[in-house]
Amino acid sequence: MNRQELINQIKIKKNFLSVGLDPDIDKIPKFLLETEDDPIYTFNTRIIDATAPYCVAFKPNTAFYEAYGLSGVASLEKTLKYIKTNYPNHFLIADAKRGDIGNTSAMYAKAFFRRLNADALTIAPYMGSDSVKPFLQFEEKWAIILGLTSNEGSQDFQQLKVNGKELYLTVIETCAKWGSKDNMMFVIGATKANMLDDIRKIIPEHFLLVPGVGAQGGSLAEVCKHGLIKDIGLIVNSSRGIIFASNGKDFAEKAGEEAKKIALEMSQYI
Amino acid sequence: MNRQELINQIKIKKNFLSVGLDPDIDKIPKFLLETEDDPIYTFNTRIIDATAPYCVAFKPNTAFYEAYGLSGVASLEKTLKYIKTNYPNHFLIADAKRGDIGNTSAMYAKAFFRRLNADALTIAPYMGSDSVKPFLQFEEKWAIILGLTSNEGSQDFQQLKVNGKELYLTVIETCAKWGSKDNMMFVIGATKANMLDDIRKIIPEHFLLVPGVGAQGGSLAEVCKHGLIKDIGLIVNSSRGIIFASNGKDFAEKAGEEAKKIALEMSQYI
Numbered sequence: 001m002n003r004q005e006l007i008n009q010i011k012i013k014k015n016f017l018s019v020g021l022d023p024d025i026d027k028i029p030k031f032l033l034e035t036e037d038d039p040i041y042t043f044n045t046r047i048i049d050a051t052a053p054y055c056v057a058f059k060p061n062t063a064f065y066e067a068y069g070l071s072g073v074a075s076l077e078k079t080l081k082y083i084k085t086n087y088p089n090h091f092l093i094a095d096a097k098r099g100d101i102g103n104t105s106a107m108y109a110k111a112f113f114r115r116l117n118a119d120a121l122t123i124a125p126y127m128g129s130d131s132v133k134p135f136l137q138f139e140e141k142w143a144i145i146l147g148l149t150s151n152e153g154s155q156d157f158q159q160l161k162v163n164g165k166e167l168y169l170t171v172i173e174t175c176a177k178w179g180s181k182d183n184m185m186f187v188i189g190a191t192k193a194n195m196l197d198d199i200r201k202i203i204p205e206h207f208l209l210v211p212g213v214g215a216q217g218g219s220l221a222e223v224c225k226h227g228l229i230k231d232i233g234l235i236v237n238s239s240r241g242i243i244f245a246s247n248g249k250d251f252a253e254k255a256g257e258e259a260k261k262i263a264l265e266m267s268q269y270i
Numbered sequence: 271m272n273r274q275e276l277i278n279q280i281k282i283k284k285n286f287l288s289v290g291l292d293p294d295i296d297k298i299p300k301f302l303l304e305t306e307d308d309p310i311y312t313f314n315t316r317i318i319d320a321t322a323p324y325c326v327a328f329k330p331n332t333a334f335y336e337a338y339g340l341s342g343v344a345s346l347e348k349t350l351k352y353i354k355t356n357y358p359n360h361f362l363i364a365d366a367k368r369g370d371i372g373n374t375s376a377m378y379a380k381a382f383f384r385r386l387n388a389d390a391l392t393i394a395p396y397m398g399s400d401s402v403k404p405f406l407q408f409e410e411k412w413a414i415i416l417g418l419t420s421n422e423g424s425q426d427f428q429q430l431k432v433n434g435k436e437l438y439l440t441v442i443e444t445c446a447k448w449g450s451k452d453n454m455m456f457v458i459g460a461t462k463a464n465m466l467d468d469i470r471k472i473i474p475e476h477f478l479l480v481p482g483v484g485a486q487g488g489s490l491a492e493v494c495k496h497g498l499i500k501d502i503g504l505i506v507n508s509s510r511g512i513i514f515a516s517n518g519k520d521f522a523e524k525a526g527e528e529a530k531k532i533a534l535e536m537s538q539y540i
Contacts, residue, residue, distance in 0.1 A: 063377040101421040107333040128423020153398020
């Protein structure tokens with residue numbers, strides 16, 4: 001999916017929500033484990049069907065599938081295929097945080113972009129240019145670089161000062177030179193206004209993938225105030241708040257309701 | 271495998287070689303593709319059998335398996351099991367370069383340490399403490415943190431100056447505080463003497479995983495001169511130089527010969 005198509009989808013659907021598909025087997029409804037051959041896949045498809053009208057993207061985190069070995073990887077592959085077949089206009093992000101030396105990154109890029117047909121892949125930048133560039137060689141595919149993450153550990157290295165400014169700003173500035181606003185985005189877990197302002201000075205037109213914003217308001221308003229651009233430029237993800245809204249028979253319905261709430265809140269910014 | 275067992279194995283076998291199992295399907299002997307149901311697995315088992323007498327560790331890079339989807343992941347799982355079953359005294363490194371927020375890192379840790387029974391996993395440090403610490407909660411298992419990598423891109427961020435010293439030194443110093451010499455190692459792609467000297471000042475007792483040293487000498491001598499400690503403290507990996515030494519019927523034999531050459535060179539340092 002290219003940039004203009006993504007923007008169009010956001011404007012048509014009046015939201016920029018990504019639903020994170022992180023199906024922890026300890027948290028999905030118990031009855032699925034008893035009745036389904038592939039409970040993770042069934043869980044996902046029902047969540048996808050219920051939330052698709054209220055989101056523009058789906059983002060499975062590969063850890064939640066790899067944890068269950070071959071059957072988990074099979075669930076992931078079936079899930080990706082289900083999305084691409086039934087919701088071809090949704091932006092599909094594989095949250096895998098990959099990155100290796102050049103040739104090896106190229107193997108990952110082929111796996112996720114060609115074989116699994118994801119639109120985008122999250123990338124860890126620590127190994128530098130030759131670890132990132134192989135992900136930029138595919139038309140209408142996206143590298144989403146970890147810039148500033150939302151976890152506590154982001155203070156350890158990302159927020160260290162390098163030549164007077166934070167490392168994450170240097171990472172964003174440097175990586176941005178390797179690609180363009182048409183094949184690169186950044187993971188930005190910032191909700192503090194000054195951080196987003198600093199980031200927008202460097203990359204005024206790139207899309208940002210913002211994790212962990214809930215339906216409770218406040219943080220979404222802040223992210224929009226400081227991150228939103230003419231072309232929207234934001235994909236905001238929510239995982240657990242949506243997919244584990246209920247663990248009863250109504251889990252899909254409740255997930256849909258949660259997504260709808262966030263989408264409604266987003267619509268006022270578009 | 272704990273630290274003392276690893277040291278014992280190195281002293282018994284008189285080498286500290288890791289064989290990198292990166293079975294690129296375009297490079298393995300063509301005849302295997304025609305005759306074998308699972309050519310990657312067959313390739314691996316024959317390489318493993320031929321090189322096991324001359325190495326202390328095996329290191330499959332997960333990218334080379336994920337690239338082939340479910341069948342590739344199956345080949346990886348079978349390979350890990352083959353090593354653990356037939357060579358339980360070899361140190362098994364899953365080169366996956368993982369790292370995510372706390373809970374998600376914990377999923378990866380369980381997958382690689384418990385389900386796949388690897389001894390060690392390579393970890394990307396960019397996301398900081400809560401992304402690394404979950405890998406340190408398993409007895410006799412190891413997190414191998416990317417410190418200074420050997421690729422060209424290591425200059426982009428790892429070698430930036432933070433408070434007057436290179437970022438990779440800060441990463442090593444900070445990560446070392448989260449674990450100990452008994453559950454943490456570092457990937458160090460340095461062959462320059464001053465880099466290894468600087469690193470040994472910070473972590474005098476940790477094991478280093480050094481990639482990309484060949485049998486041609488020179489670099490191995492340099493690494494040993496500046497990296498070797500009383501307890502050895504080095505695992506030196508070679509992948510393509512060994513496993514693709516021949517692409518004929520004699521591929522395993524030639525791989526064994528290459529490993530033997532390196533092991534022989536290493537023996538003089540033990």
